[in-house]
Amino acid sequence: MPNKSVGESKKQGALDHCEHTGRPAYIEVGVTLTQMRPTGLVNVRVRPDNLAVESIRNKLGCDLPTVPGTVESSSDCHILWIGPTEWLVTMSSCEGSVASEVLSAALAEFHAAVNDVSDSLHIIRVSGEDARLVLEKGCSLDLHQREFRPGRCARSVIAKATVLLHQTDDAPSFELYVDRSYAEYLWRWLEDAASTLVGVKRQE
């Protein structure tokens, strides 16, 4: 039956048609917007007792962060704290289905929920010296370097889209995890916000 394998390799993200709308203005204002290709993204729900944390450490070589708003990282994996019993695990070396199998195996003995969310999230990276200004146009978090640093994450709202925001370096760079159905809105919003920073930069 020839039709059976139609579209096997044809994956389509919510931002595929937005790729070329970038204007060079970003570079001038010191912000770069990039669409990241997510690989394995897994949502994990579990009570973080010692055994569960240890089991994940053994499988992934990465700790489950228990301090609110923090991220633990290893060579190919980040674990982002979402709530007291909820995390987002990102694995750069494998697909979501594989990653969720790894985590399911790690947590098989626990009351846990492991869900592959690789298709439901998109990642937009906002990077550069003016990245904070762009985000501050729509996000009420305090992103000042005294309050928010690399290795921190927070669930918040940018304009009208819910995001999980992760600061990855001091550039500063922020990776925004956004539901695929809001990704285009957020992308357009960021493009718009980055297109004029005059007026919101330091006065005088």
Place this chain on the structure above:
Amino acid sequence: MKQQPYRLPTGGRIERNRPISFVYDGRPYDGFIGDTLASALLANGVRLVGRSFKYHRPRGVMTAGSNEPNAIVQLETGAYAEPNTRATQVELYDGLTAASQNCWPSVGFDFGAWTSHFSDLFPAGFYYKTFMWPRSAWMRYEYFIRRMAGLGSSPRVPDPDRYEKMHTHCDVLVVGSGPAGLSAALAAGRAGARVILVDEQNEVGGSLLEETIAIGNDPAMSWANKVREELIALPETRVLLRSTAYGYYDHNLVMISQRVSDHLGLSERSTDIPRQILWKVRAKEVVLATGAHERPLIFPDNDRPGVMLASAARSYVNRYAVKPGSSAIFFTNNDSAYKAALDMHAAGMRVSGIIDVRSDISGSWAQSVRDAGIPIFENQVVVATHGKSGLKGVSVMKLNPSGDGVDGVTQRVHGDVLCMSGGWSPVVHLFSQSRGKLNFDVAKNCFVPGTPVQASITVGACNGSFLLSDCLREGFLAGTEAAKNAGFEAIVPDLPDVQEPELTEERAVWETPNRLPSGRGGKRFIDFQNDVTSRDVELAAREGYLSVEHLKRYTTLGMGTDQGKLSNVNGLAVFSRCTGHDIPALGVTTFRPPYTPVTFGVIGGRDVDHLFDPVRKTPMHEWHVSSGALFEDVGQWKRPHYYPQDGEDMAAAVKRECEAVGSTVGIADASTLGKLDLRGPDVKKLLNWVYTNAWNKLETDRCRYGLMLGENGMVFDDGVTTKLSDEHYLMSTTSGGAGHVHQWLEEWLQCEWLDMKVWVTNITTQYAVAQISGPRARDLLAELTSDIDVSPQAFPFMSMRCGTVAGISARVFRISFSGELSYEINVPANKGMALWRALMSCGQKYNITPYGTESMHVLRAEKGFIIVGEETDGTVTPMDLGMDWIVSKAKKNFLGKRSLSRSDIIKSDRKQLVGLLTDNPDYVLGVGAQIVSQINESPPMPMEGHVTSSYYGPRVGRSIAMALLSGGLKRQGETVTVWDRGNIVRAKVSSPVFYDRDGDRMNA
């Protein structure tokens, strides 16, 4: 360059090398950069700038700031038009165009001024009392009242400007950059705190902008600019000018409207620069250095153009180098008029005298005035002002020995400016907005801030501290304390030396005594913007009003766009006299944001055009677009509504789509349906709680429909839940309901059922869903899968199978919303488009037909399936829907159960779901049409129900409708009358299931 007759040859903070021109009421004038529209008009001798709101009296500039009640002008025209701007705050730019409001045909000759002559007929509450009869005529009255009121005109074309919003945080937010605010910001900034200093003016300084006293060895403004330079050199300090902190909310959130390019000429503005920015500042500490407003005095005809505040006159002379007139008269109860008189004298203006209600005036201010040869009229009051559309002089009389009346003869004092000062009112608006209570300070005659409720400190004139040295000292202390509170080590900066005369005591006078009772001998205005006089307040008191809040609404005192900045305390004082209650006992009306008006543009920000609201699209969206689908908004989702072909209208397209589903196979995008992943040993228990039916016997891989009720017993969501394994279920919700249902479950799990072991994860958008429906759906599915046995025995109705479809890993649910044989194929979202294309291409031989939400709704209506939000509106129970079969009698409890036995819920005449078949099978009722028990000539008619869904049903070949009808479940077969947009339609009550009642087709 034309002559500006009232411009002083030297001085001021205007840029004399940057002359500009502007147009006011159609006539060209000149001014300078650094002028406000008001200062430039005064420089050109324009004194009549507007007509008053109610009596259309001629009015002139009264203040030099945000408290202006009179000089309210219409700025620019066309798209840039902005009504109700304060000329005292409009910075002059080249080419500015403005016009006076509230006058016709012109400000000089205003037809509406006739009202002034009949003012006895227009007392407080005039409109309430007069336009009551007949009630139906109000709409006509309102048209003329609005025209008379003249509130400017709003633009009728889209706003060409760009507006932005910014969220920011700081350790110390300082509001006001006068001496106290600058000192506070400096102290906190030096400590390394993140400081934001905000001021509504175009430069820092506040009162220092017109101050002549030195700070240390510098002129006041040199000191201010040094501080400013130090502040902006600090890496964590931001100075926001032209920015009004207009609202102070909980959690130390302060809203600021910054006017970024309002001061630029229209041609200099660019869409790359926002016109205004809305700052949402969350501060650890707030320092309020908002200053004080001078108060007017209340006396007859105190609104004549030429009457202004003494501080305003001083500002025009010192800051703008403008003489507000040729010769000035002062009328005061305190020292600040003396300052102004001396400055005007120094600037070469003739000062005819200072009329002071106080006697035995001593002190260094009085001494300086006497030394300058300016006469002081001690213990005297102004009893009348003279001049027609501009002041020519005043009459004064001596106060009697008891101070409550006047004695002797009137004396005339000549002058074209009357500068009045009734003392000062601290600008406590923000403090009060943050819920701080005010105390009346009897010694200072004003309301001062009490204990703050939030982390804030008040300093300077806002605190009732009117001496410059006190402002500096309090500012330094507050800035230091605020920085410390925010966690910084801070030292109090050294106080610069300030030589200033001591102030002598003010005499508490509000409405000055007069020969005649109020109401005679000229109106005594309290609220200039809304034309409220002392007589109106007296009337309110006589009519029994006791609360200041009622006084405000009855007389409109303080209800103008100036929010009573000049009038509140004066109005209160007069009300106090009339009612015999003292001012502290009366209290003040609530201060509400915004402090000054804020544009709609900046509130909207970038939430406009394509960014107005998120548009959520499914993974197959682009296919729908390229196939010509028209879309329907379902919440924020865009769903294909229908797919018209070759000029089809909706009815034709829907008929074609429905017929395809009924005869071959249709395909619909159902990706938006909510999907919640439920895991844990207690999922079954949770389902038993949140759904009305029983879940114990559901087998693995089988699906069950459920209704979810609120605690009030009303239906709020429905959907199919599938058991994937003993501890793993997948719940589906309505398209708009996923978020709400998720929250609902979490609320119960987190707050009430802490022992229940269930994890809920919203995975709605992880999957794309293609729904194939119709007699050939099975054939189509079979062609695309090799590992799912699709035979009816192996894959029965209401079950689920995992496998691959078109090579994509999928969950396939055999459920039906159309009433036909139907499958919902779920695949990872990124592969949704591939699945869709495979189904379309393989389905070609069956003439596969994409169908949209409209057909979906028609198909389900033929089947009598409800839609939550159409057949339900939050007041409908399962019994009302005739769905008692889904309400478990065996279960001990479930959410909403108890409410279902309330007497009102079991009443037999509740509105219940029925089908309606119109006598004319081609007539499609309107949704919302009322079922009436009696036909009258026109509404109202006694209503007994309404149509909830109505369509032409292609599979049943006639029109069908669903309706909620009083006692409907027992009225089958009855004929009812429907009043539908003016048509009277007869319809027969039927079962709401119109198609395939036995379910043979979907079970096939």
